[in-house]
Amino acid sequence: MTDAGDARRFTRRRLLWTASAFTTGVAITGPGSGADDDDTGEHGAIRWSETYDRPGQYVECNAIATAEDGYYLAGETGYRSGTSHGWVHRVDESGGVNWEFIDNRPGDEAPLHEISAAPGGGCVAVGDVTTHLTDESNVTAVSLGQEGEFGWAAEFGRHWHVSISTLSSTEDGYVIGAYARSYATQGTRILLLSIDSEGTQRWIRTLGEENAINVCRAVLPVDDGYLVAGSTDREDDSRILLVRTDEQGRHQWDTTYDVEGAYSLAHAIIPTEDGGYLLGGRTGSSTHIFRAVVIKVDATGDEQWRWVNTVESACHDLVTRPSGGCVLAGRRLEDGWLAALNGNGELIGSESYRGNGESTLESLVSTDEGYVAGGRTAEFDSNDTRAWLLSVSPIAEPGADPIEPEYSVSEQEDDSLPGFSSGAAVLGLSAGYVLSRRFRGGQADRSRRSTGREE
Structure with a gap:
C-alpha cells in the first residue's frame, strides 16, 4: 500500500538563491554559495535553503508543519505523463532529510495538500x-509514525468530485475542509469533515447552494465551532467567503468581501490577539494574473481594513507577527515571496526569492530565528519541479515604517497600473505598492447571504 522509500530515491540539493530585497536592494546568497548559515542581520536574509527531487520525477511541496527538532513537508510526486502520489518528508532543523514516505495507494492522482503534527508524535496528512x-x-x-512508518489511511467521499483538502487539529482529532463538484447539478459545495485521531469519521457536512460555486481553502477551529475561508461565485462574480459553523459543522452565518477583481479567493485564515482574524489570498481581473490580498476582520466578520498589492502576486499562507500584523508567503511575479504588514495593514517589508526558474512559496511557519517557508521551484524550460524549503531571518523590525511605492522599469507596463506585470524578471531595487484602505460599518459587504442548504 505504501512505500517508505530510502535515501537513494531522492536527492537533496543546495542551490544558489538570491533575494531581491525591496527594503535594502541587495543580493543575498544562500548556503550553496558558501555564505555563512548564521543570521546576517539583514531583514529576510537566507539562513539556509534546500530543494528535494526524485530521479525523473517532479516533486511539489504544498504544506509544512513544525515537528520536534525539524519539520514535516507534504505534497506530491510522480511523472508528468503518468500518475502522481502523495509525498511526505521529515527533515531536521537545517533541512536535512530524516525519512521519505510515498503513498502508493491506487489512484491516478493522489496529491497531499496539508499536514499536521500528531500529538503523540508522527503526523497526519490529507489530500484527494x-x-x-x-x-x-x-x-x-x-x-505516519515518528520514523515514517505507516499508521492508518482512510478515504471519505460522496458521489462528487472532491478537490483540495485542508486540515486543522482539534482537541481529540482533526477537521478537514474541501470542496466538491456535484455530478447532478455541476455546482460546487463546501465539504466539512470531522475525524478522530484514528481516522474514523464522526460527521460530514456540505455547505452551499446547489447551483453556485463555493470553495473552501482553509478551516480554523474557534470557540464552539469553525471558520471556513474560501470563495463564492455567483454569475462570474467571485468574492472572498467567510463561513461560521457550530461544533458539528452546521451553518451559523456567512459573509463575503468584494475585492477589486472578479476572481477572488482566500487561501488562509489566522486568529489575531484582539479576537479577530486575518484572511490572506488573492484577487484578479483574469484567471491568470492576480494580486495578493489581506483582510482584517473582527470576531463577527466585520471588515476593519484590507491591503491589496498592485504588483502581480498571491498570498498562500499567513502567520502573525509578535508586534502585530502578519507575515505572508506566496509569490510575486515569478519569484517566491515573503512580505510583512503592520497592525494597520501597511506593508513594512517585502522580499523575493528565486531558484533556477519560476518559484512559489505555499506554506509558512514561525521559528525563533525568523520563518521557514515551503514551496516549489522549476528550472527554466523544464518540468523538473523540486520541492523547496527556505529558512530566513525576520522580514521587518518591530515598528518599521511603511514602504514607499517604488517600481523597477521591467515591472511598470503603463501608468494606469504601476508594477502590474505578466511576469517580467525583477531588476534592481523594487518595492510593492501599498494600497491600504480601511472599511468600517456598512462599507464592507455585510449581507450575510446564507450559503444555502446543509446536509
Whole structure:
C-alpha cells in the first residue's frame, strides 16, 4: 500500500538563491554559495535553503508543519505523463532529510495538500485521490509514525468530485475542509469533515447552494465551532467567503468581501490577539494574473481594513507577527515571496526569492530565528519541479515604517497600473505598492447571504 522509500530515491540539493530585497536592494546568497548559515542581520536574509527531487520525477511541496527538532513537508510526486502520489518528508532543523514516505495507494492522482503534527508524535496528512477511469475523487488522509512508518489511511467521499483538502487539529482529532463538484447539478459545495485521531469519521457536512460555486481553502477551529475561508461565485462574480459553523459543522452565518477583481479567493485564515482574524489570498481581473490580498476582520466578520498589492502576486499562507500584523508567503511575479504588514495593514517589508526558474512559496511557519517557508521551484524550460524549503531571518523590525511605492522599469507596463506585470524578471531595487484602505460599518459587504442548504 505504501512505500517508505530510502535515501537513494531522492536527492537533496543546495542551490544558489538570491533575494531581491525591496527594503535594502541587495543580493543575498544562500548556503550553496558558501555564505555563512548564521543570521546576517539583514531583514529576510537566507539562513539556509534546500530543494528535494526524485530521479525523473517532479516533486511539489504544498504544506509544512513544525515537528520536534525539524519539520514535516507534504505534497506530491510522480511523472508528468503518468500518475502522481502523495509525498511526505521529515527533515531536521537545517533541512536535512530524516525519512521519505510515498503513498502508493491506487489512484491516478493522489496529491497531499496539508499536514499536521500528531500529538503523540508522527503526523497526519490529507489530500484527494482521483481515478480517471471512473472520474471519482475522494478526500484521503494518512497517518505516519515518528520514523515514517505507516499508521492508518482512510478515504471519505460522496458521489462528487472532491478537490483540495485542508486540515486543522482539534482537541481529540482533526477537521478537514474541501470542496466538491456535484455530478447532478455541476455546482460546487463546501465539504466539512470531522475525524478522530484514528481516522474514523464522526460527521460530514456540505455547505452551499446547489447551483453556485463555493470553495473552501482553509478551516480554523474557534470557540464552539469553525471558520471556513474560501470563495463564492455567483454569475462570474467571485468574492472572498467567510463561513461560521457550530461544533458539528452546521451553518451559523456567512459573509463575503468584494475585492477589486472578479476572481477572488482566500487561501488562509489566522486568529489575531484582539479576537479577530486575518484572511490572506488573492484577487484578479483574469484567471491568470492576480494580486495578493489581506483582510482584517473582527470576531463577527466585520471588515476593519484590507491591503491589496498592485504588483502581480498571491498570498498562500499567513502567520502573525509578535508586534502585530502578519507575515505572508506566496509569490510575486515569478519569484517566491515573503512580505510583512503592520497592525494597520501597511506593508513594512517585502522580499523575493528565486531558484533556477519560476518559484512559489505555499506554506509558512514561525521559528525563533525568523520563518521557514515551503514551496516549489522549476528550472527554466523544464518540468523538473523540486520541492523547496527556505529558512530566513525576520522580514521587518518591530515598528518599521511603511514602504514607499517604488517600481523597477521591467515591472511598470503603463501608468494606469504601476508594477502590474505578466511576469517580467525583477531588476534592481523594487518595492510593492501599498494600497491600504480601511472599511468600517456598512462599507464592507455585510449581507450575510446564507450559503444555502446543509446536509
